[in-house]
Structure formats: C-alpha cells, structure tokens
Amino acid sequence: MDAEIIAIGSELLTPFRQDTNSLYLTDKLNQLGVEVAFKDVVGDNLQHLTQVVQTALGRADIIILMGGLGPTEDDLTREAVSATLDVPLQRDPQQLEVLKQRFAKRGLPMSDNNLKQADVIPGATVLPNRNGSAPGQWIAGSYDGRDKIIMLLPGPPHELQALFEEQCLERLQTKLPEQFIAARVLKVAMIGESQCDARIAPIYVKYPLVQTTILANAGEIQIHLRSRANSSQAAQERVDRLAEELEEELDDAIFSTQGESLEQIVGYYLQMRSATLAVAESCTGGLIGERLTSVSGSSRYFAGGALVYSNEMKTKLADVPKKLIQEHGAVSAEVAKALAEGIRKRCGATWGLAVTGIAGPGGGTPEKPVGLVYHAVSSGEKSDVVERRFVGDRERVRRWASQQALDLLRRKLM
C-alpha cells in the first residue's frame, strides 16, 4: 500500500516555513509497512487543493491531508475533499455540541465561522482533537473500484501527533495485511561518510531484505536498518544479524546501538563509573557544555567548566601557565593538555576535557590554519591529545570539534 501526504497552508510555500509533519508520519507509516510515494505542499486555494486531492485519489491508497481544518475562510480542506468526492458536507450536530461546549468552557464567544468546524464528509468518522478545536476525519471507502483511506488531520504538530497515535494508528493497522517491521540505528563517530560506506557496503549488500540508509552529519554517521517480514522474529533476526556484522567491522567507532546521542553515551559511562567531568572550551565557546547539559539529569556527572576564549582566561580560569601559551601558542597540544588538567583540578572533577582551535573564518596562519583544533582529555595521571584539521565553515568546525572531544572522552571511558 502506498501513501500520499499532503501538507496544506500558504505559509508552507514561503521561504520561511517547512512541513515537518510528513517526517513524523513517514516514520509511523513505515513502521506499519506502508511506503510514502508522494508528498505535496499546496496553499490555501480551493481549486489547487481540490486538484491535488483528486490527483492523490487517482494514485495512492492512503491519503493524509494535514492542515486547513481551522475556522477561517482560508481553511478549505473539508471543502476540497467534499468537492473531490462529490458529496456535500453535512453539519454534524454532535460535533456542533462539542464545539459549543468547548467555547462555553473557556468563556469565549463562538463566531459563525467556527460552525464550519462541525462540517463532516458523509460517512466519515469524526476524530476528536483534545489539543485543539479542529477535529480530524477518517474516511474509508471505495473509489473507482479501489479501496482508499483518507485522513484529514490538523496541522499543528502536537495536535496531529496525538490524534494520529491515538485514533489513526490502530484503525490503519486493521486495514493492512499483517506484517512485521524491525528497525535498528547504529551511530558512528569521527569517520568520513565515504570511508564508512566503503567499509560497510560489502556487508549490507549481502542483505537485500534489509533497507539500509546512511545519514552523515559533522562527525557522526547514522546507519538506519529496517526490514519487514511475516513474523516479528524473522524481521528482528534479519536486522540483528546485519547489525552484528556491521558492529564487527566498525568496532568501537560505533558509539550507540539503541539511538542514544553521543552526549547521552558519555553521560552513561561517567555515571557507571561514578565519575564527574569538567570542561574548558576555547573555540567551541560553550557548545560541549551545552550538549552535555541538554541531557536531563546531567548534573549527576557534569560539574561545570570554563569558557576560555581569550589567552588571559586560559590562565585565569584554568591555570594554564602564561609561559606555555607564549612558547607554544594558545592553539597547541601543550595548551590543550594544560587546559584539560587545569580545569579538572580547578573543578575537583574526575575527568577534564578541553578544546582549543581556530574556528575561522579569520585567525588562520600558514602553520595554524583555520580548522586546526586540539582536543585533550585528562584524568590526572595521564592526558591524551588529538589534533585534527577540520574542513568547513565556523559552525561545522565547531560541531566537529565538540564531537571529537566527546568521542575522545568516550574512548577513554570505555
């Protein structure tokens, strides 16, 4: 069964807004074994919208419309489906009552406009929306001799997601042939995309029944595996077998096999060892701290640290000897090590992690070009340093550097 997802709203045709609901829905549909064949974005224009619905009805089995269910003149989704199916909308007395109560409860007057939110396609099931005034609709019927499912869902993501999960998923499942989907995500740090693919392609091509998708970001590659079979066990086994082979090949470059982020994984390791961490950040300017503290509960292992953007601060806040900076420069292996050990001591933490580099676009020299970054980790007895030359703009260099620093710590904690 193929699905078509239609996002409705003129704001989605500006340079500023983008439909993101379709990513959520695609994930849910894929889990049920349904592939998305088409996605469309169309404005608040009855003629355009009707045309898009008509086209979708001709080529997809499941049609999901998102948005255009509000009370304003611009909200035309109900009207477009009614026109396409050639059945007039009916005002639903029960839904009208729900709306009236909703407004009364809030002490708000209900305008005539709002009445249209009680308009229903004959035969549709009304899907109550507990997060908003626009109810959804579920239509299952035969058109031109083929079974079709049409869903009208509200546009705001939290309304759409709650409604879809609570009222559409099960309904949809009963309409689908029984099948089982298994999925896994492996995350890999600090390998280039082409290098990673060269290593794993010979493996995953042997598994044509597992769909392998590779996504690359600065310093992180995600390998998504998905397979469907007629038993849950068969699907899972297939995915697990491939995952195992990939883990063998990539070994400790893989940092997560259950979807966790690198900052979560580092946090797990620190907690497991009852260890604490302090950071000293120069070119990343707070990004490593921000990532670590984005994890709820990180106060159990993250002590704090210093943003040592200037040379003076490296000395003042992390006790790097002035002379060391004069001798080697602020961007050097020596200063990175001194920062890691200095901040560790200063904060009384088990581990110290530090980054110093040139994020660009200015500040580079022939010996120390933009993108040169030193990453150091210290546990008191011993410190390690990694030199890297990253390519890309300021944001990308900083992102890579934060990733390298966290991965360096992960490897020491493993």
Add this chain to the structure above:
Amino acid sequence: MDAEIIAIGSELLTPFRQDTNSLYLTDKLNQLGVEVAFKDVVGDNLQHLTQVVQTALGRADIIILMGGLGPTEDDLTREAVSATLDVPLQRDPQQLEVLKQRFAKRGLPMSDNNLKQADVIPGATVLPNRNGSAPGQWIAGSYDGRDKIIMLLPGPPHELQALFEEQCLERLQTKLPEQFIAARVLKVAMIGESQCDARIAPIYVKYPLVQTTILANAGEIQIHLRSRANSSQAAQERVDRLAEELEEELDDAIFSTQGESLEQIVGYYLQMRSATLAVAESCTGGLIGERLTSVSGSSRYFAGGALVYSNEMKTKLADVPKKLIQEHGAVSAEVAKALAEGIRKRCGATWGLAVTGIAGPGGGTPEKPVGLVYHAVSSGEKSDVVERRFVGDRERVRRWASQQALDLLRRKLM
C-alpha cells in the same frame, strides 16, 4: 506567474531526509515576483515522476525539477521530462566531450552509465555545472498554447545554488514582466506571538500591498515584510513606511531591522562601547557562550566565563558566597546577581551576565517550578535581575532563558 518545485529522490520520502532546496528557490523566485503554488516530492520512479511532471505542466508556468540528473539507473529526471514532452532525448556531442574531459582530468575511468549525463531534451539549453558532473537544462517553449519554462537542476544544494544563481536568474528575469520587490525583516525579543500580533495587526492590515509574515520562535518573533511595485522606489517606500509604523509601536522590543541575530546585535553594542563580557551559566550550560561565540570576531568583546552547573562551582568559579546559596537557594534572584557580578570581576570584564534556573523535566518544586529562571546582568555599580517562568520542554526553557539573558544585556547596552 506561478512556479512548481519538484524535489526528486527516494531518500526524500524517508523519515530522515527533507528537501531544503525549495526554501532557497522560493526565496529567489519571490524576489523576482514569482510565487510558488505547488511543491512536490517524488521518488526515483519513472512512472511517478512522469506523472508529476505532466501534472505540473498543466498548472504551473515555471517548473523546477531538482535531482535525478546523476549517472545511475535511479536518475530519471531527463527521461521523465522527455516522456512528458513526448520528445526523445538526444546525446549532445559537446556535453559528451565535457564529460570525457572531466573524467580524464581526474584520471577516472568513465563508465557507460555516465554517457546518459550528456542526454539533452531537444531545444534545451545545457547549463554547465562547475561543482559536479551533472549539467542542468533550461527549456523554454510553448505547450498547449501556453509559455512554459522548465528547469532541470542537480540536487546537491551547493551545485543547485551556484547553477541557479549563475545561469537561471538572469534568464528567468528576461522572461518576467519588469517589477521590483522590496523586503525587510524586523526581529523582536521576548514578546509572545499573540501579544505581538494583537499590537501590530491593526497596523499591517492598513498595508494590503505589503505581504506581512510573522514567524515565532522561543523568545523571538520575526516580522517579514515584502512588497512589489513597478519601481524600486515605490516598493521600498511602501515597506519602509510600514516598518516605521511597526517600529514606533514595538519600540525597543525590536532588536534588529537588517536581519542581524540577537547575539550579533549584543556584539555590536559591546564593540561600540569597547566593552567586554563574561558569562556564568547554570541551567543554560553553555548555550549563551555558544551563541555569542558563533559570531565570527566575537573574541573582540567576549572574554569567557564559567559553566556553574553545581552549587560548588557557583562558589568556586564565580565567587558566590556559600551562605547566599544556603539562604536563598541556587535558583534565586540573589544568586543570579552574585553570579553576574562574581564572573564579571573574576574575568575582569565590563559586563557580567548570568542565568540560574530549572530547565526540567526534573528538579521542580511547588515554590520553584520547572521553567523558573533568573537572569542577571551586572556592570559593577549596579546589577539587574529578571525573573521568568517559561513554559515548554528542557530545550525550549533553555532557549528562552538564553534569549532573555541576551535581551536583558541588550537593553542595558542601548
């Protein structure tokens, strides 16, 4: 003239990848006075793709296809356009030569697959691609008695953008009626979306010829204004007049009128005053530092600071008296002030900025609920503190808090 943008590639129909080229193209098209009426995403499937091109040809004046121009079997854009227009592809000898040279230069063998990248729609102008092997194509013709423009562009953003800017913009302009577009962006801090709209709607409704778009983020609202007229001056005047009225109404809530970010504006003010800044971050964990240092050249005014995630660090790194924390709690106006002044002195900066709060989801109490954040700024003589109760998840609370802190500093610097 209406445009339709078609993104091609099965990976764009997964939950992991999204077309972003269309945002770039929409911006460029709007600047020429062209509106985007439809956007589609379709997979690497000849039948689907041909159908989508056919539909587009029936309803849009300008059709832009992105992707599917590579050498693999999955690359079917040329074939789909050829099928829709009912003209066979022709292998272009000149383009073949370009391809051969490209491969020879790199010392790579050219496989038979690559030959198809020299296939051209008869009558099309070949658009050389200096960033990749897939050239684009420009087709201008009359179909069913209406003038149409069809562009075939490569999918990778840097290839598409260079090619569009260098080879399509001017060609397109000559096909369009002469008109002029003016645009402005006003950015507003720390006002709610509905509150902002209530204040400005009575103003912008008086300007029906200016298109006003309001975008809201955590702590930031962007007001985009756009107008077209038959002289550049007329368009600019219209936009400027509305901008002036909005500036009068929103006054110093507007922090930027030329597109600058809040961290850039704070940086400008600091530089103008030859002042420096130090930060002490508790619940934001580095986010404020990260934002400030995302601006290239920020070392001129950003000294550094401390991540004071634990009570101990607040004392150790920012000299907050232990007693003060015991008396008032770490999340309090008193501690926020002490942090701002402590870090200012410690770093020898002109200004100190601090945040302490409860980002959640854990850690809240009836007196100090999740979302409670204190923001303080200190210049030595005087310190100011702002208490806020933010709503939303951890990420949102942290984002709001960083925005409030930067805006507090901005207002002091103004």
